[in-house]
Amino acid sequence: MTKQGLEKLIVNPAVWPRKNLQVQPGNLSKFAPYGNGFYGYQENSLEPIRGDPPQEKSGGLIYFNxxxxxxxxSGFLRMIDVKSDRKDYAAFIQESSNPVKDRYFKQMRLISKFGLRFMFEAIDAEEHDSFKEQDLTIKEALWEFMESEKERFGTCFGDSRIEGKMGGDGNYAREQLSFGFMLENEPNEVYRIWSRAWLVTK
Known part of the structure; x- marks a missing residue:
């Protein structure tokens, strides 16, 4: 049977094989710092002005319906300079066991082979040069992630597939699927997307 949508994506293991790494690229409890490594890295901050990436032209996060x-x-990805047509990346997916506490249902992190080599040191020069490409471009993987979550939870509040799953009361506050996206590190091409719910109130 021909694979469709997100089924085409090769998902990497949370623990990178055959390497003893200081930080696992599949550890989605941690966020990549800003910076290109030449002058060191800077921790991400949610302070909107002073938390800008000083060595990068774009970064940050956005929530959207x-x-x-x-x-x-696609225009948004171009605006923040996501290398959306590339296929040489690793993908990591994690699902929350407690969406009310964690504030997400599922998240996906994409890391370019450049980032795997120079930021996470998960691959060497030979592995970098022979890195297997994905069937989906980065743009396609992000879009198919959203499509799969819409199939899973629906798109409107009051849908039984999402009702009560993120703190709603089924009456005055009702969940509706939405998403978050973060450009974790622009020069190393580290991107993250997650599904969440916002509460539609009367």
Whole structure:
């Protein structure tokens, strides 16, 4: 049977094989710092002005609804200089066992082979040069992630598939699927997307 959508994505293990790494690229409890490594790295900050990436032209995070159009999402990726047409990346996926506490349902992190080598030191020069490409581009993987979550939870509040799963009361506050996206590190091409819910209130 031909694979469709996100099924085409090769998902890497949370623990990188055959390497003793200081930070695992598949450890989604940690966020990549800003910086290119030449002058060191800077911890990400949610302070909107002083928390900017000093060595990068773009970065940060955004939350958005599930009705975004494909062309608008593609334009957003171009605006923040995501290398969205590349296929030479690793993918890591993690699902929350407690969405109310964690504030997400599922998250996916994409790391370029450049980032795997120079930021995480998970691959060497030979592995970098022979790195197997994905079937999906980065843009396609991000879009298919959203499509799969929309199939899973629906797109409107009151849907039984999402009702009560992130703190809603089923009456005055009702969950509706939405998403978050973070450009964790621009020069090393580290991207993260996650599904979440916002509470539609009367």
């Amino acid at each position: 599930n009705n975004v159009k494909k062309e608008d999402f």
